[in-house]
Amino acid sequence: xxxxxxxxxxxxxxxxxxxxxxxxxxxxxxxxxxxxxxxxxxxxxxxxxxxxxxxxxxxxxxxxxxxxxxxxxxxxxxxxxxxxxxxxxxxxxxxxxxxxxxxxxxxxxxxxxxxxxxxxxxxxxxxxxxxxxxxxxxxxxxxxxxxxxxxxxxxxxxxxxxxxxxxxxxxxxxxxxxxxxxxxxxxxxxxxxxxxxxxxxxxxxxxxxxxxxxxxxxxxxxxxxxxxxxxxxxxxxxxxxxxxxxxxxxxxxxxxxxxxxxxxxxxxxxxxxxxxxxxxxxxxxxxx
Numbered sequence: 001x002x003x004x005x006x007x008x009x010x011x012x013x014x015x016x017x018x019x020x021x022x023x024x025x026x027x028x029x030x031x032x033x034x035x036x037x038x039x040x041x042x043x044x045x046x047x048x049x050x051x052x053x054x055x056x057x058x059x060x061x062x063x064x065x066x067x068x069x070x071x072x073x074x075x076x077x078x079x080x081x082x083x084x085x086x087x088x089x090x091x092x093x094x095x096x097x098x099x100x101x102x103x104x105x106x107x108x109x110x111x112x113x114x115x116x117x118x119x120x121x122x123x124x125x126x127x128x129x130x131x132x133x134x135x136x137x138x139x140x141x142x143x144x145x146x147x148x149x150x151x152x153x154x155x156x157x158x159x160x161x162x163x164x165x166x167x168x169x170x171x172x173x174x175x176x177x178x179x180x181x182x183x184x185x186x187x188x189x190x191x192x193x194x195x196x197x198x199x200x201x202x203x204x205x206x207x208x209x210x211x212x213x214x215x216x217x218x219x220x221x222x223x224x225x226x227x228x229x230x231x232x233x234x235x236x237x238x239x240x241x242x243x244x245x246x247x248x249x250x251x252x253x254x255x256x257x258x259x260x261x262x263x264x265x266x267x268x269x270x271x272x273x274x275x276x277x278x279x280x281x282x283x284x285x286x287x288x
Contacts, residue, residue, distance in 0.1 A: 006174055010035055010087035010112070012080065012104060014045035016240075016278075017121055018093035020149025023049045025091075026073040027066070027150075028178040034076050035083035042076040049074065052150055080104075081111040088113075089174070091143055093121040096246040101125055102133040109134035117167055119143035123243070124194050124250040127160035127187045137162035141171050144191065145180075147239065155182045156191050189254035194247050197235075201244055202263050204232035208283065209265035215283045233283035237276030241283075245270050 007030060011022045014036035022034045022045070036042050053067040062070075077083035084090050090108050094100055101120060108118050118140045120130055131140035142158025155175045159168055168184065175182035185191050190198060204218050213221070219231020236244050245267065251260035269275075269282065276282030 006088040006117075006170065007031060008033070008087050008089075010084040010090045011093060012036075012083075012090060012108070013093035013095075014038070014041040014076075015093065015095075016147060017145060017149060019045035019048050020052075020147065021091055021093055021121065021145055022074055023052060023070070023150050024145075024178055024180075026070045027053075027062070030073065032074045033083045033087065034074055035078070035080050036076075037078060037080075039076075039078055042078070046071075046074065046076065052148075056150075080107060084108055084112040084116070086113070087116050089117045089119060089171075091119045091121060096123060096125065096243055096250075098125050098129065098250075101130050105130050105140070106133045109136060117141065117171065119171065121145055124190045124247040126189070126254070127158045127163065131160045131162055138164040139167050141167050142187070142191070143171055143175070144193065146193070153179075153181045154193075155180045156193055157182045157184045158187055158191055159184065160187050190247065190251045195251065198244065198247050198251060199259060201232045201236045202248055202260070202266065205236070205263040205266045205283075208233065209263055237282035237284055237286070239276070240278055241266060241275045242270050 009025045009030050010033045011018050012035050014034055022032045026032045034042060034045060050071060053070055056062045057064055057067050090112050092104055094104055101122060105118060112118065118134060120127060120142050121144055122142060123144055127140060127142045131137035134140055137160060140160055141163050144156035144158060146152035146154050157171055172182045207213060207218055208215060215233045219234050222228045222231045245262055248260055248262040273279055274281045277286050280286050
């Protein structure tokens with residue numbers, strides 16, 4: 001199907017990244033099936049997309065008709081096999097665990113059409129490894145969106161060892177058509193974004209643990225001194241401290257370098273359920 005355009009996209013996972021990806025794909029004129037095992041998660045995802053579209057309307061970025069048309073292009077499905085049955089592209093956005101991704105991709109391979117590209121929104125796990133659980137490794141690719149997806153322009157496009165040129169070209173073209181800026185990178189742990197970002201976040205947590213400064217002070221130094229729009233601890237809270245820990249563990253294991261060793265304080269916060277914005281508390285307090 002080299003010439004056929006991507007028209008239908010299945011997004012696997014209705015969490016923060018999944019609903020953002022569905023939003024952007026539908027706003028780009030594609031038919032979207034948002035798939036999650038939980039009907040409650042899907043309901044919340046559609047409500048979130050609606051709220052984010054309403055915000056775009058209030059800011060005069062889209063019209064009310066655009067908002068309604070975007071929502072009309074999204075349908076939900078709790079049966080993964082049914083959800084991917086007609087997809088030209090599947091984008092997986094499930095939690096950052098290698099064994100879960102392997103299981104999901106084996107299932108996608110069994111139920112998606114033969115021509116479908118299978119993409120992962122993974123932020124650190126090997127695309128080559130994910131592709132090995134399918135019979136179409138040449139059609140498996142990384143499509144790493146940034147959070148919040150409707151706002152952030154970057155898409156890291158990650159080629160696995162077997163990913164072919166046609167798959168890469170089509171994902172690059174689609175990303176541009178969605179108004180994103182795709183950057184092609186090769187398959188190394190953490191790719192570019194998290195290989196550079198996570199050691200900075202981790203070092204900020206070490207600075208907090210060692211009593212160098214309070215969270216607000218650490219973030220202010222990086223915002224005003226390094227011109228970052230958000231401090232590293234606030235950014236970790238936005239990403240989710242559990243996600244940061246998962247990525248650091250992948251980097252530490254796969255690269256074998258102690259500079260990626262997760263800070264004990266990060267582990268402690270995750271163990272306490274202090275995961276950042278989504279739990280109401282992380283390095284900063286978000287209650288209310």
